Amino acid sequence: MDQDQHGPTGESRNERCERQGSASTSGSVSNYARAYRALYGRPEEKPGLRRDRLPEPLDYYTRHLHRLRMRGDWASARCPFHQDKNPSLSVSLTHGGYLCHACGARGGDLLDFHQRLRGISFREAAKDLNAWEGP
Ligand SMILES: [Zn+2]
Numbered sequence: 001m002d003q004d005q006h007g008p009t010g011e012s013r014n015e016r017c018e019r020q021g022s023a024s025t026s027g028s029v030s031n032y033a034r035a036y037r038a039l040y041g042r043p044e045e046k047p048g049l050r051r052d053r054l055p056e057p058l059d060y061y062t063r064h065l066h067r068l069r070m071r072g073d074w075a076s077a078r079c080p081f082h083q084d085k086n087p088s089l090s091v092s093l094t095h096g097g098y099l100c101h102a103c104g105a106r107g108g109d110l111l112d113f114h115q116r117l118r119g120i121s122f123r124e125a126a127k128d129l130n131a132w133e134g135p
Contacts, residue, residue, distance in 0.1 A: 032109055035095040039108065048123070053131040057096040060110050060129075064117065065091070080117060081105040 032051060036044045054060075058075075062068055065077035069087060079089035079100040088102035096110040107113055114125040126132035 032095040035092075035097065036108065048132050048134045049126055050131045050133050054096070054110055054129055057091065057093045057110060060096070060114075061091050061093070064113075065089070079103060079105065 033043065061075060061077070065080065067087070068075045068077050068091075070093075073094050074090050074092055076087040076090050078084040078087050079102060081089075081100060082103035082105070084100075084102060086102070089098060089100045089105075091098040091113075095108070096113070097106075097108045098113050099106040105116065107116065110129065111122060111125050111131075114120075114129060115122060118125065118128065120128065123132060
């Protein structure tokens with residue numbers, strides 16, 4: 001007689017999915033981080049940069065562009081980088097990126113835009129926007 005039988009051990013696996021929805025998804029920081037990662041496939045690392053202190057894209061673009069026209073998460077206006085007669089420039093109100101459909105000027109965030117607008121370096125732009133810590 002063969003009684004070498006072992007029944008099923010009766011282990012039960014409880015794979016629960018807890019801790020969902022507790023992460024903070026507010027603010028433009030995570031929006032930008034997500035967009036950056038989607039675009040470049042890696043998180044951004046820049047020492048000194050305090051992206052959380054950047055102005056809201058809507059506030060910034062309202063101050064720096066004329067007649068912003070809202071279109072959901074995007075807005076359009078005349079492009080400051082070429083002699084624009086139509087609102088060729090689209091700007092993102094979530095991550096701050098911009099794209100001109102006429103001259104091709106483009107960038108991923110407010111810092112890119114500010115650099116180009118003022119003709120200054122990345123760090124100078126970050127300082128100008130109060131988003132730089134250190135020298
Ligand atoms: Zn343009």
